[in-house]
């Protein structure tokens with residue numbers, strides 16, 4: 001099916017893109033890698049007068065580690081997987097991006113497009129939640145930062161205003177000795193959307209007790225979520241079998257999955273418990 005007619009603009013700077021966005025308002029559709037946007041237009045679910053492509057804004061592709069790690073919104077999943085800066089500061093996000101769809105999807109799809117689409121089944125999103133990442137949002141009044149926990153607001157809905165653009169994702173340097181783990185579990189093929197995605201970071205003290213834990217879950221609620229009750233149960237405790245089982249149960253209790261081709265709601269909740277337990281056991285063993 002062909003695409004409906006639209007005006008196409010691809011400014012070279014973020015300032016110009018913001019000006020186009022402000023001027024066109026609801027009539028503009030922002031395009032990053034185009035994977036979702038083109039499907040929306042082809043299926044006539046979106047009929048924008050103007051497509052605002054961010055593809056010519058070089059600054060939005062940058063990946064830099066000056067203290068914190070900054071990943072430009074237009075960096076592709078494949079670029080993140082290959083980035084030495086990402087590997088040095090937050091390999092968890094590279095691992096998550098490496099599990100997105102197929103090589104073609106990773107080459108075209110961007111981290112910004114992935115999180116702005118706000119699909120609960122996003123694979124990078126749970127990793128960003130576990131890494132305490134922030135969205136760097138550009139708008140007419142300048143830049144603001146928002147923790148990713150507040151960025152995802154509902155099914156396919158973010159906290160971005162109609163005159164704003166996601167500029168980058170900022171990931172603070174994890175504390176020394178932070179252990180991180182990621183799993184994308186699918187009931188079908190590795191390239192499918194997940195039954196459940198679990199990402200976690202755990203900081204242990206010298207005695208081996210858990211100082212803090214962050215657990216991000218994908219595909220098991222209307223948005224990617226943090227399992228905060230499970231995190232609280234772990235804080236200050238040794239990672240014993242009992243503590244791990246309690247936390248895994250609390251993580252499963254935090255979910256509200258729907259049934260789909262990746263499993264029934266009950267199965268997805270149970271797989272959440274199983275994978276949170278397994279990843280915590282793996283961290284406890286090292």
Ligand SMILES: Cc1cc2nc3c(=O)[nH]c(=O)nc-3n(C[C@H](O)[C@H](O)[C@H](O)COP(=O)(O)OP(=O)(O)OC[C@H]3O[C@@H](n4cnc5c(N)ncnc54)[C@H](O)[C@@H]3O)c2cc1C
Pocket residue numbers: 029030031032033034035036037038054073099100101102105108109110111112113114115116117121122123124160164165166167191192193194
């Ligand atoms: C066949 C297929 C399989 C996939 N499998 C997976 C998978 O296994 N795991 C997974 O996590 N994802 C998967 N995805 C999603 C994919 O990874 C992309 O993230 C997603 O399609 C959008 O990325 P994009 O760069 O193409 O963004 P686009 O499609 O261009 O944009 C997506 C949305 O974000 C908005 N947007 C984009 N960038 C910005 C910005 N900087 N500021 C404001 N708004 C913006 C757009 O307006 C649009 O609403 C899959 C997609 C497809 C088509």
